[in-house]
Structure formats: structure tokens, C-alpha cells
Amino acid sequence: MAEKTKHQYDESKIKTLSSLEHIRLRTGMYIGRIGNGSNPDDGCYVLLKEVVDNAIDEYIMGHGKEVAITIADGRVSVRDHGRGIPLGKVVDCVSKINTGAKYNDDVFQFSVGLNGVGTKAVNALSKSFLARSHRDGEFAEAMFKQGKLKKEDAGKTKEPNGTFIEFEPDPEIFKDSEFRLEHIERRLRHYSYLNTGLKLIFNAAGAEPKVFQSRHGLMDLVMEELGTDGSEPIYAPLHYAGKTLEFCFTHSNSRYGETFYSFVNGQYTSDGGTHLSAFREGLLKAVNEYCNGKFEGDDVREAMVGAVAIRLKDPMFESQTKNKLGNTEIRTELVNNVREELLHFFQRNKQIAETIIAKVKDTQELRKELQNVKKLARERAKAITLRIPQLKDCKNHFDRKKDKGRGTMVFICEGQSAAGSITSCRDVNNQAVFVLKGKPLNVWDLKRDVMYKNDEMYNLMQSLNVEDNTEGLRYDKVILATDADVDGMHIRNLMITYFFKFFEQLVHDGHVHVLETPLFRVRNKEKTIYCYSEAERDNAIKELGGKPEITRFKGLGEISPKEFQQFIGKEMRTSQVEYAPRGESGPIFDFYMGKNTPERKDYIMDRLVVPVEE
Secondary structure, X not given: OOOOOOOOOXXXXXXXXXXHHHHHHOHHHHHOOOOOOOOOOOHHHHHHHHHHHHXXXXXXXXXXXXXXXXXXXXXXXXXXXXXXXXXXXXXHHHHOOOOOOOOOOOOOOOOOOOOOOHHHHHHHOEEEEEEEEEEOOEEEEEEEEOOEEEEEEEEEOOOOOEEEEEEXXXXXXXXXXXOOHHHHXXXXXXXXXXXXXXXXEEEEOOOOOEEEOOOOOHHHHHHHHHHOOOOOEOOOOEEEEOOOEEEEEEEEOOOOOOEEEEEEOOEEOXXXXXXXXXXXXXXXXXXXXXXXXXXXXXXXXXXXXXXXXXXXXOOOEOOOOOOOEOOOOOHHHHHHHHHHHHHHHHHHOHHHHHHHHHHHHHHHHHHHHHHHHHHHHXXXXXXXXXXXXOEEOOOOOOEOOOOEOOOOEEEEEEHHHHHHHHHHXXXXXXXXXXXXXXXXXXXXXXXXXXXXXXXXXHHHHHHHOOOOOOOOOOOOEEEEEOOOOHHHHHHHHHHHHHHHHHOHHHXXXXXXXXXXXXXXXXXXXXOEEEEOOHHHHHHHHHHHOOOOEEEEOOOHHHOOXXXXXXXXXXXXXXXXXXXXXXXXXXXXXXXXXXXXXXXXHHHHHHHOOOOOOO
16 A cells, blocks of 8 residues: 655745735635626626725715726726825825725724725736825826836826726636626616715726716615516605615515615625614514514515615624625614614504505415415325435435535436436435426416425425525535426526526525536547537547547437436536526516517517528
8 A cells, every 4th residue: 555645844834925925815715706707796896896995985984976987998997086095105005904094983984894905905916906096286106016016106186186096807817707887887876876976987998988876875776676577666665864774665566575685884785694684673573563463574574675774883794705794783773773763654654554564464364375285285295105206315415504415416307218317327325316297387477385286396395405495405406407409498497497486595505507418429439529519519520530420419318327427427517507686687587487478479580590591
């Protein structure tokens, strides 16, 4: 038996990184995921956010009412009209960790930035970075490359006070990143809603300048969210705006679930936190106290669209990317503030209060009916069998709390033929198979009770163990394994619709994937190449030369188990189903999966390409 290689561990192995080196080496600690720009949380948008946040902080403190953002050829510039960085500290403020005015409450009381790290991270992660400050007729500027100072300048200027930052994300780190205008525009709209009166001017190469400015704050956000799928509020949105707390909400006439946006000091907290949970608790207490009821939170918030924003002196987030607020000490006071303001509103607006109570009562009745349907479904399932006939389970299972079962997966297949290929060559320890009997229901316009009335939907929900929430999910990955033909694509879309509609959190947390299987097999006597696209097929033909045998796979059942084993083994290719908030994904599902068949038909006919015979 070979001896293990021994590595010497002494003083020479201990390294001390500079802050610049640490940011570039451990990028994820500072900006989260790098990504390619397709997701609004990707790193390139975090860089932009960090710079714009500083401009917003100036506005919050009463300096400057306009910010210009420009993007051209991968370069980004942000110009505010605030106080400008003190001229003698321009270099320090954009390059030295733990340097900045965010530590001084007299200068920044409600800052988004925590420790003055953001701009330094942008500088360190940029191919080029320019900071220029204008103050009272003078300017100072500094140019950097990959965080290293290259040039300084200073002098007189006629420019108004403020700060100008220009940067280009470093392609060594952001290899495939590309800014998408829709993600930037959405973020700028949020900034305008949270800072009533602030004017944000967005200039993108080849596009007309856009101005984002809000007059009604969070009410504009709520109304925009309702407009994404044509929902109508059943009463005028209830809007409260104080110095440190603002919230707005209404109930929709055609929504499922709840949609809430939460913000801290202008920062969108996509994962919520103390402020959102405190708002929900205050809302529930106010409703129950007003009508002497005993409603549950889900009864009150069903079909509700709303937003809550707070300003806080010392926000504590879970990471530098600030997605979730962790300040627990604010909870009690915030719950009481929300409760008191809502009770005052209900007393002054009794008609709206009664409308809310009527809506909540309807939801409660529907929930009780659903519980009865659930009970019947469970009894029926037990009467049939204790096992789920469509599930071929594996030995290990995912346990989020104990952090066990990472890498376990369940393949959702169509028909026995495909399931047979996967079942015969799967890893029985970590790979399960769930077999669909045919095309599943299109559930986009259906209510949750369909899962208890339809055996297939119910069995899948029970197999995954996600009936009440996603905490008990039994598999780390839920993989859609459908044929590479029109029917297979349709089934895949129906299943994605099912998860987005009823189990959105699974998609949000990155558990839903699509199995990529080869479309072609190209081989000669010496070599076999599996190709996942026509381009790969053409390259394989060139590589093998001559006239190789080409097979087009249409169904998973056509691939022999021996061949299939490698496609679900170590070389398996999957694509994660990307999550988008209901406001973005809703209109897409409405168009492609809704009841607007004539519109879809016209769309297809207008874009139909008919091959011309030569």
C-alpha cells in the first residue's frame, strides 16, 4: 500500500493576505455569487448597488436630489450631487478597508453601508476604477487598476458638488458577466419608491435615457406589482409613512399566496428578516384585536400584496450582500408600532376595515374546506397503499436541519420506458425515480385543492414531503428528466409551472433542475461521442472524419441502460431552473400557461417559420 504524502506544516505555510488580496481571492465573502448577469443577485449588479448605495445615502442625509447612472461597453459610472468625498480622503475612502464616514452617526445616520467595505470591494474587483470628488470649486481624483493606485490628480472645477465613480468589472473574475438592463431598471425603480422625490437618470448605450422618480413611495411599488398580472386591489392600498417606518398593502382579487417586499435603509432584503416578520405579527395582532377574532397569519395575508421599509441606525445583516436583517432587539417595538398604526387606521376607515375582515373570513372558510379535502385525500391514499406506487425510492434522504443527504436526487420521468432506463442503472443509495403516468395537469389557473383531488399531484407532493412547507424536503435535487421532443418539453413546462405555483420556495432555494441528455450519438469503430446540441454533433463528425454513424435520440427509453448510466453519473449535466419573483415570472406564466389561447395562437402564427423547398 502506497504511503500517504506528508506535507510539512510550519511557519512558511502561514499566509497573511492584504485586504485587496483577500477580496480578490475570497470574492464570494464580499459580493456573494459571481454569476453571468442573468440573475439580479449576480455579482456585477452587487458592484453597481454598492456604488449607488453611497449616492442614495447622500440623498437620505438631505444632500443632492439627482443621481445619474450610465452603462456603456461594460463600463459603469455613477454621478451624485451630494457633499462629495472630502478631497484629502478620496484614495483612502475607496481603497482602504475600515476607512469611511459610515462609523460616524453625525454624517450617516441611516446608511445602507455597514462598514465602508462596498466601494473598496468594487475597486478591488474592477479592471479599472476612477473616483472623483467635487467640493466647493475644487476636485480630487484617483485612478486604480485591480485595486492598485495608478494616478492621482487635483485642481479647480466648475462642476457642482458631488462624487463621480466609474468602474469596469474585471473580466478575470467576471468571466461571462453581462449587464441586463431589466435587472438594473428594476433595482432603480425600487430605489425611487424608497426615496420619494429622488430623481434617478439611467443612460444605457443605444437606448433612450430613462428617469425613475416616485411621488407616492411604497404605494407606487404595490400598484406596479399588482399591474404585473392585471390584479385589482379590493380596497385602496393602506399606506403609512413615518420617519423610520413605512408600509403599504392591499388584498388582490385574483392572487394566490402573499407577495411582500422588504427593505432596510433602502436595501432590498430579498430574504426578509426581523422587520418583515415583525410587520406580519403586528398586522395579525391588529386584525384580531379589531374584530375580536382568532385568525391565523395565513388567513390574513392570503392574496395580500405589500411592502415594508425601515430605517435603522445599526443594521445587522447576515452577510455583506445584506439579503436578510438580523436585528432581534427591534422586534417588539416594531410589532407595537405596526399594530397601533393599523388600529388607528381601522378606526378611521371602518369600511376598509370591514372589507379586510370579510376577505380574511372568506380565506379562513376556504382553508377549513381545504383541510377537509386534505383529510379525505390522506384517507384515500392510506386505503390504497402505504407506499407511493409511482416512487422508486433511494436509501438516503436529504435532511436540511442535520445537513445530511447533500447530492440525493429524485428524477421525475414520463412513462415506464424512460423510468426503466434510469431505474436499472441508477445509484440506489442516492437516486430515486418518480414516474408520471402521462401529461400532468396545467395548474397555473387552479387553486391548491387540485393537489388533493388529483392522485398524481398528491403523490408527488407526498414523495417530496413538501405538503406544509419545504423544510422536510426528502431530496436535495428534484430533476425533471423528460424526452427531448415536443411532448417532453411540454411536460417539463407543466412541471415547472407546478413548482412555481405551489412550491415556489423549492425553485427559490435552487432545488429544481432539468436533466440534460444527449440528442445525438456519433460513432465509428474506434470512438463514440455523445452530443448535446447540433453544434456538438457537427464538431464530432469533423473529429471522426469519414462517414460516422449518427443516431438521433428522441426519447430516454431509446438509450440503453448501459449508455444511460454515464448520463446520470459523475458526468451528469443538469441546468438549474432559475427563480424570478412573482412580479417577473407571473406575466410569463400568464401568457404561456394561462387561458389566453387565442393570443398564444396568434403569437405562434406570427413567428412560424416554414421551410422553403429548394
